[in-house]
Amino acid sequence: MSYYPEHLKYSKDHEWVEVTGDRRVRVGITDFAQKQLGDIVFVDVTTVGRDIEVGEEFGTVESVKSVSVLYAPVAGRVTAKNPELDGDHELVNSDPHGDGWIIEIETSGSGMPAGLLDAAQYADHIAAEAE
Template sequence: MSQVQANLLYTKEHEWVEKLSDTVVRVGITDFAQDQLGDIVFVELPKEGSTVTADDSIGSVESVKTVSDIFSPVSGKVTAVNSALEGSPELVNSAPFGEGWMVEVEISGADALEGLLTAAEYEAYIGNDH
């Protein structure tokens, strides 16, 4: 069974969101997503300073099976990119909620998190074979 962390918010595209402050969130892909993808061999992320829009693709994850888009769960400005993934994309597999995080985004307000799933809602969602 896939790990879901109670303190995070989630999307139906299998990204997680951790609120670091009132204005900054950290984003990554879920344990369920990395498990479905298999061994990740390359991660493409946006550049620091770029503007992202909720539900738009901000990069991709390439595994031995497929290439999948990463969708931004929020709108805002990218303030940090996990450069460790350039040389070690497998961190997304081994620590999707830790060292495998992808970007940090400065959001415009608390309402930017509206519509995201709670851990319980996400667990129910992936439990239904979506």
């Protein structure tokens, strides 16, 4: 069974968002997503300093099973990539909602965009996808 921390928001594309400061968020993939992918072998993300829009591709996660596209759950400027992932891609598997974060974004708007789910809504979304 997957666990979805209550303090995070979730996209229907299986990314999570954590507010880390004024207009700053961290983004990663959910526990559900990493379990579907299997062992992560490579994470490739967009350049720091690039502006991205909601729904825009910002990178890929490669596993032993497949390659999955990452979609921006918020709009803004990419301010950081997780440097730990350069040497340890398995952090996405072992701690997807923590040390396995992928990018940080300075959001271009105020607050979270419409369409992000809370933990209970995301769990319901996963259950509906499985039917």
